[in-house]
Amino acid sequence: MSWKKALIPLAALPLIGLLAYGFTTDPRAIPSPLIKKPAPPFTMTVYDGGPLSLEGLRGKVVLLNFWASWCFPACYEEAPELERAWRAYRDRGLVVGVDIQDTEAAGRQFIDQFKLTFANGPDPGGKIAIDYGVYGVPETFVIDRQGVIAHKQVGGVTDQMVAEQVEPLLKP
Amino acid sequence: MRSPASRVRNPQSAIRRGGLRVWGMLCLLAAAVALAGAAAPAPQAPQDLEEQVREIAAQLRCPVCQNLSVGDSPSGLANEMRGVIREKLKAGESRQQIEAYFTSKYGEWILLAPMKKGFNLLAWGLPFVGIVAGAFAVVFLTRRWAGREGATDGGGGEGVPPANPEDAAYRERLRRELDEFAR
Numbered sequence: 107m108s109w110k111k112a113l114i115p116l117a118a119l120p121l122i123g124l125l126a127y128g129f130t131t132d133p134r135a136i137p138s139p140l141i142k143k144p145a146p147p148f149t150m151t152v153y154d155g156g157p158l159s160l161e162g163l164r165g166k167v168v169l170l171n172f173w174a175s176w177c178f179p180a181c182y183e184e185a186p187e188l189e190r191a192w193r194a195y196r197d198r199g200l201v202v203g204v205d206i207q208d209t210e211a212a213g214r215q216f217i218d219q220f221k222l223t224f225a226n227g228p229d230p231g232g233k234i235a236i237d238y239g240v241y242g243v244p245e246t247f248v249i250d251r252q253g254v255i256a257h258k259q260v261g262g263v264t265d266q267m268v269a270e271q272v273e274p275l276l277k278p
Numbered sequence: 279m280r281s282p283a284s285r286v287r288n289p290q291s292a293i294r295r296g297g298l299r300v301w302g303m304l305c306l307l308a309a310a311v312a313l314a315g316a317a318a319p320a321p322q323a324p325q326d327l328e329e330q331v332r333e334i335a336a337q338l339r340c341p342v343c344q345n346l347s348v349g350d351s352p353s354g355l356a357n358e359m360r361g362v363i364r365e366k367l368k369a370g371e372s373r374q375q376i377e378a379y380f381t382s383k384y385g386e387w388i389l390l391a392p393m394k395k396g397f398n399l400l401a402w403g404l405p406f407v408g409i410v411a412g413a414f415a416v417v418f419l420t421r422r423w424a425g426r427e428g429a430t431d432g433g434g435g436e437g438v439p440p441a442n443p444e445d446a447a448y449r450e451r452l453r454r455e456l457d458e459f460a461r
Contacts, residue, residue, distance in 0.1 A: 124400070125279030136341065139385045207354040239383035241355065241358030 121179035138258045145170070145249045146237040150227040151206065154212060158202065160253070164206050167248040167275045171263065172235055174205060175212035177243040184244055184262035185220040191268045192224040198276050200224070203277060206235045241276055250275045331364050334373055338380055339390050347390055 114186060139148075149159040160168070171188055173181040192201035196210075203226035205213040217226055229235055238247060248257040248271045255269045303357075335349035344354040348360060359380075366376050380388045392398035 136387050137385055139382060207358070231361050232355060233362065234357060235355070236362050237383060239385070241384070 115171065127136060130242075132194055135240055136239075138255075140239055141258060142257050143255055145253050146234075146236045148237065150229065152225045152227040153210075153217065155227075155269050158227065160249075163200055163202070163249075164253050165251050167195070167251060167272055168247075169199065169201045169263070169268070169272065170247040170249055171201065171203045172206055172229075172238070172245045173203055173216075173241045174208045174243045175216040176179075176208065180262045181216075181244050182220075184264070185216070185222065186269070187263050189220060189222055189224065190265065191263070191272070194268075195272065195276070199272060200257075203227070204229050204234050206232055206240065208264060219247070228229050246257065248275070288384055317447055330367055330373070334363050334367075334376055335360050338375065340389050341384060341388070360433060425437065 123192045145160060147160050149157050152158050158172075169188070169191060171184075173185075177182075188201055188203070191199075195201075201224040203222065203224060203225060205216075208228065213226070213228060215225040216222075238245075242260070244259075244262055246263050247255050248259070252257045256275060259267055259271070298331055302377065332349050336347050338348040338359065339346050340346045340351035340353060340356045340359075342355050343351050346356075348356045348363075363376055371379075377389065386393060395401055
C-alpha cells in the first residue's frame with residue numbers, strides 16, 4: 107500500500123525532469139545549424155566598388171560581419187574592433203561587412219564615421235542574411251580557408267574573440 | 279431476496295457500464311482527432327501566390343519578435359523572409375522545399391510546430407497520454423468511491439430487510455409518526 111502511494115509522486119518525476127531541462131535552455135538562443143558546414147556562397151556589390159563573391163576569397167580566413175547603421179550600440183562598439191582586425195590580418199585574412207535592412211545613405215554614413223576600409227556592401231532583400239540564418243545584428247561568421255564556417259559570433263566582435271577564433275585558422 | 283453483497287455490486291456494474299461509455303467516447307474523440315489531422319494537410323488546389331506566401335509564413339517563427347510568426351510579424355527581417363518565400367514559390371519550389379530551406383538555415387527552431395519525430399513526439403503525444411491517463415483516473419476513482427459508498431450504506435435502503443431489531447423499532451416509530459402527521 108505504501109509503495110503504491112509512492113507511485114503517484116514517482117509518476118510526476120519524469121515530467122518534473124522534463125520541465126527542469128526546459129528551464130535550463132534559453133528559448134531565445136538559436137543554435138546555428140551552419141557551423142562546420144560550407145559557407146553559403148554569395149555575391150554582393152560593395153559600396154564604391156565592384157562585385158565581391160565569397161568564392162573569390164577561398165584560401166583566406168574571412169570574418170563575415172552582418173551589421174546595420176540602426177544597430178546601436180553593439181554595431182558601433184564593434185566597428186573599430188573589426189577595422190583593427192582587418193588591419194592586423196589583411197595579408198592572410200579578410201573582413202567583409204554586410205549591411206542589412208538599411209538604407210544606402212545611412213550605411214555609407216556609418217562607414218564614413220568609423221573610416222572603415224574593409225569591403226562593405228548592402229544586402230537588398232536580406233538574401234545573404236537569411237541564407238546565413240541571421241536573426242539579429244551584429245552577427246559574425248568566421249570562415250576558414252576551405253570555405254567552412256568555423257564559428258558564429260552573436261553580438262559584437264571583440265579583439266579577444268578575433269584572437270581566439272581567427273589565430274588557430276591562420277596556422278599553416 | 280438479494281443479499282447486501284449483491285447490492286454493493288450494483289452501483290459498481292453501473293459505473294462499469296459507464297466506464298465502457300467513457301471508453302467509447304474516448305475512441306470517438308481519438309478517431310475525430312485522427313481524421314482532423316489527416317484532413318488538415320490535404321493537398322490544396324493551386325491558389326493565389328500571396329495566399330501561399332501567407333500560409334508558409336504562418337508556419338515559420340519570426341527570429342526577431344520570437345512570439346510571432348513570419349506571417350504576423352511587422353519586422354524588417356520577417357518582411358524580407360516573406361520576400362524570399364515569394365521568390366522561391368515563383369521559382370516553382372514546393373512548400374516542403376521552402377520549409378526545409380529555412381530549417382537548414384535557422385534550425386528546427388524556425389518551425390512553429392515541432393517536427394513529428396524523435397524527442398518532439400513527446401510534445402505531440404503527451405497531451406493525449408494525459409487525456410487517457412485522466413480518463414483512467416476518473417474511472418478508477420469513481421469506481422472506488424462508488425464502491426465505498428455502497429459498502430457503508432449496506433442494509434439501510436428501502437425494500438431491504440432491516441439489519442437489526444433496533445432499526446426495526448425506529449422504522450416502526452417513524453411509520454407511526456408519519457401516519458399521525460398525515461391524519
